[in-house]
Amino acid sequence: MKNAIEVNNLRKEFKAYSSRTGLKGAFRDLFTRNYKIVPAVNDIRFSVKQGEMVGYIGENGAGKSTTIKMLTGILTPTSGDISVNGMNPHKERERFVQTIGVVFGQRSQLWWDIAVQESFRLLKKVYKVSDAQYNDHMNHVIQTLDIEPLLDKPVRKLSLGQRMRCELAAALIHNPPLLFLDEPTIGLDVLVKLKIREFLKEINQKYNTTILLTTHDLSDIEALCERVIMLDEGKIIYDGALKNLKDTWGDGKTLQFQFIDSVDFAALKTVTSDMPVKWERDEEEQIFTALIDDNDELISQLIAKIVAAFKIRDIKINETSTEEIIRNIYEKGSV
Structure with missing residues (x-):
């Protein structure tokens, strides 16, 4: 089985600026700024097989979202190698984005003032999906996520739970083999979470879709993932089966x-x-x-x-x- 994701010695550094005190310090800051280099992701390595559902977890600031942004081509790594679906995400961007779906829980890919189905039509054109492919795949997605009554509504009139179900459907218009989910159930009620979890299990089984999930809701991880990668201060501190984690550390x-x-x-x-x-x-x-x-x-x-x-x-x-x-x-x- 081939790897959907391969990461070797991946590193991302940011400059953290600090201000000097007082009027004199502020004047000096106009010309030279004090800063230090902070590694957000610190020489990590891991791989994800095609069809795996992996939980990528860690505290706030551990480096989860930075990793996802590098894997999706949004950020360029400071150093290291990335291969996602056999491509370099930030060097082969146009071809690469055709093979992934991304859902950021706090960012929308739907247009705010137009109906949901119009956003879907626009994305269908962007991804060059034929009418036959769209109808065959999206009819099932729309029915399973129960969003048919929402298609005529502008995105701004949807509740958070309704919008997140539509966001998930939008990420799957081109039926990508790899799906990145960054906090997809943040702020959602229990029934919507259950619906989304069941849907993710279904597309994983039906299409062998690889899913990398970051979340603070560990019940999502327990429901969906057999494997977890745990990050702390930019370093991987655990990569293995969730069951082994429980067996070893459960009191x-x-x-x-x-x-x-x-x-x-x-x-x-x-x-x-x-x-x-x-x-x-x-x-x-x-x-x-x-x-x-x-x-x-x-x-x-x-x-x-x-x-x-x-x-x-x-x-x-x-x-x-x-x-x-x-x-x-x-x-x-x-x-």
């Missing part, structure tokens, strides 16, 4: 117990004193939480002991969320 499971009768906390600890369990309690809600390793046999033994000793009203088993795992990684500095 076990938590079991929440609610009892029919009042239970003494000390008695609860005594019952499980021979097990590697840490107990916490919420006095107000009368919820007792056991922290234990993610081991099926251990969890079964713990439940058996508690059920034998006390009358249970409710049990909930929770694993450490991806959000908590990633927060722990960033707090500790690396994987």
